[in-house]
Amino acid sequence: GAVVSQHPSWVICKSGTSVKIECRSLDFQATTMFWYRQFPKQSLMLMATSNEGSKATYEQGVEKDKFLINHASLTLSTLTVTSAHPEDSSFYICSARDSSRSNEQFFGPGTRLTVL
Amino acid sequence: AQSVTQLDSQVPVFEEAPVELRCNYSSSVSVYLFWYVQYPNQGLQLLLKYLSGSTLVKGINGFEAEFNKSQTSFHLRKPSVHISDTAEYFCAVSENPGTYKYIFGTGTRLKVLA
Numbered sequence: 345g346a347v348v349s350q351h352p353s354w355v356i357c358k359s360g361t362s363v364k365i366e367c368r369s370l371d372f373q374a375t376t377m378f379w380y381r382q383f384p385k386q387s388l389m390l391m392a393t394s395n396e397g398s399k400a401t402y403e404q405g406v407e408k409d410k411f412l413i414n415h416a417s418l419t420l421s422t423l424t425v426t427s428a429h430p431e432d433s434s435f436y437i438c439s440a441r442d443s444s445r446s447n448e449q450f451f452g453p454g455t456r457l458t459v460l
Numbered sequence: 461a462q463s464v465t466q467l468d469s470q471v472p473v474f475e476e477a478p479v480e481l482r483c484n485y486s487s488s489v490s491v492y493l494f495w496y497v498q499y500p501n502q503g504l505q506l507l508l509k510y511l512s513g514s515t516l517v518k519g520i521n522g523f524e525a526e527f528n529k530s531q532t533s534f535h536l537r538k539p540s541v542h543i544s545d546t547a548e549y550f551c552a553v554s555e556n557p558g559t560y561k562y563i564f565g566t567g568t569r570l571k572v573l574a
Binding site: 376378386387388389390393437439441446447448449451452453454456 | 492496501502503504506509511550554556559560561562563564565566567
């Protein structure tokens, strides 16, 4: 149980285009999901907290207009990188909080974004 | 505010030797503690977690960790490492109750040498 999927697993796009990444909790409902970014050889940095049915909460320094988050259902959150640039290239990881399991987060396998 | 410190950025160790990866945290409330492993170009895999109860926690792949509240530490140990344990290891803390956010340490690269 407690499986989280991400789609796509990798994506290459041209500079200036937008890219959408999906995060799904497959066997539980998640009122809260989290989005992290990981640069090469670095740790995970929390970007934002995605709450079902309400606006996402962004961490300091993260541009909300650049990284659009939508959490329209209890099993799906999406992250859209708008007008992507090469510096947005990174590994994006989502997690979903399971309130029935001590609010533990379960992590997706990550999405590798490369912006040319 | 909570924080996590992994003092060792890299730990080289010979195969079949024991290893300890250090993790210290700071928090003013109760915490949950986690260790994750990440292999190259992959996501996070949970090794073990401390939520409550026994302070000695056993995880997968022969790893264990001990929660020491007085020293605010949660060091990861394995008595005998294998080449396949070469990976990046992350310690994470979550305040409970709290925002449910996880704060990750900077990671420790374990390199097992033949």
